[in-house]
Amino acid sequence: MVKIGIIGYGNLGRGVECAVKQNPDMELTAVFTRRDPKTVTVLTPGVTVASVNDVADWKDKIDVMIICGGSATDLPEQTPAYAKLFNVVDSFDTHARIPEHFANVDASAKAAGKVALISCGWDPGMFSLNRLYANCILPDGKDYTFWGKGVSQGHSDAIRRVPGVKNGKQYTVPVEAALEAVRSGSNPELTTREKHTRECFVVLEEGADAAAVEKAIKTMPNYFADYDTTVHFISEEELARDHAGIPHGGFVIRTGQTGWNKENKHVIEYSLKLDSNPEFTSSVIVAYARAIARLAKEGVSGCKTVFDIAPAYLSPLSGDEIRAHLL
């Protein structure tokens, strides 16, 4: 049994807990929280909830620690720190800062003889893998990534910071015509506006000016100004009833040419349609936690990404079984 620990019990931590339940070769040992542990109730019977301050006491009781903090401020501190004590997995998703995060985690993990996996999930994660495989197969080609339809947490937060907004949710929507143009192999150059639209569902504060709120959202730099944005005003009840989920997904497409004169076209497409973004991310993380536990047993140390892990390490099945049934 692979003994799993979770640091941080939000949507992602709960998703990890659910994914561990679906994998019979894994068990959840403890959940660590920054809150008062007495105020946190987990779903799995018999699992300890402890303070994150006591995590060092669990050094020899956990095979893989899954760090479920945020990428902005938590993970850059947490992952290098906990990699000194545990084999760890995180879902660090600030693409631009991955090289720096990798270097920090690698130094910690190597010094401690631990193995760490960063940036695990679907983007970065499964989408990255598909970009890599497709680039290696079709060196002459072009990559496209589309996201959605799905809830963007960052854009939803941005809406909620607009004066007059009580609550809100934002969906990123890929433009179907752009997807079709890409799939045709015509290698279109697409602007930001041509690739995605943004759809906002907003609950106003009592007496707020709807027109002013709509304008503030649509013109917000970085978040909305470069997109065609639609704003729908709804009630708090409608928001709770129709927009409680956290769906997401997207498409990674590479088109390319082969042949002596590049006369043949090919389209490689990978897509996800997810009812729950955090639960799917956690499911990827838990499969990779199995790989990390195995690498640790082999004496491997240092920081890894999904690029460095042979796919067979993710499976509970033996090499004979996967060759017979999945090859």
Place this chain on the structure above:
Amino acid sequence: MVKIGIIGYGNLGRGVECAVKQNPDMELTAVFTRRDPKTVTVLTPGVTVASVNDVADWKDKIDVMIICGGSATDLPEQTPAYAKLFNVVDSFDTHARIPEHFANVDASAKAAGKVALISCGWDPGMFSLNRLYANCILPDGKDYTFWGKGVSQGHSDAIRRVPGVKNGKQYTVPVEAALEAVRSGSNPELTTREKHTRECFVVLEEGADAAAVEKAIKTMPNYFADYDTTVHFISEEELARDHAGIPHGGFVIRTGQTGWNKENKHVIEYSLKLDSNPEFTSSVIVAYARAIARLAKEGVSGCKTVFDIAPAYLSPLSGDEIRAHLL
């Protein structure tokens, strides 16, 4: 530079030659044929064409030998034999015989200190990888594989063996309604007939009985009897004009559930749309040949499959570069 050799210069061998040209870190060293080498002209200037009987002379001049024989009778003999002399890659695709082929190649390669990769391409190959990843991520779920629209060589051969048929080509076509049912997450149980249709383009011999030919095709056991099959009679000119290509493709879809009570559904889909089946297969093989050359340098020996190769080994880029640009 990775020095590549090719054994067998048919569609697949020519595809490998084209793919090597697209990868600046690789070079084609020699092509080996069972024919008289003087009768074989390759595309790449300066490349030796030699008899397959002289292949042992090239033992130290080739990093990876790509064996482009057929799965029915060639590869079961060739791959274990050549793995005694070279690091090798093949595209063995008789799924049921993979365990036996793996064992034979593994024994040869281990004894010789060589590394071998079998069953490389897209199915087996990229489709297998996607089945494995999706199964590990969503342990509670169901797999679906659809092929086409594309030319089935085996079914085209079967048509051409029917008395009265001068020439013919068969397309395997996935049923759109079945694909949609799968994508909906409804986990349908689909019969063979519900998943694919078969479309045949047939050139009759002078004076042949069209009705008899059509009946012979449509009722042929294993190949057509279990499918809805359409037969079109066309001229040799139309066949040459409209059906000269070897397109193929397909879809690997896994649907599954996550959540404490399995309340959330997810769809993972991987698809290929290929103008040239052999050129795409060769492109996958050549990317993996790079990985095999690296593993050989690391002193690895024995038989591998795509499941055993960490994705980073396929890329000409460094770890730093792929983390910065593709993660």
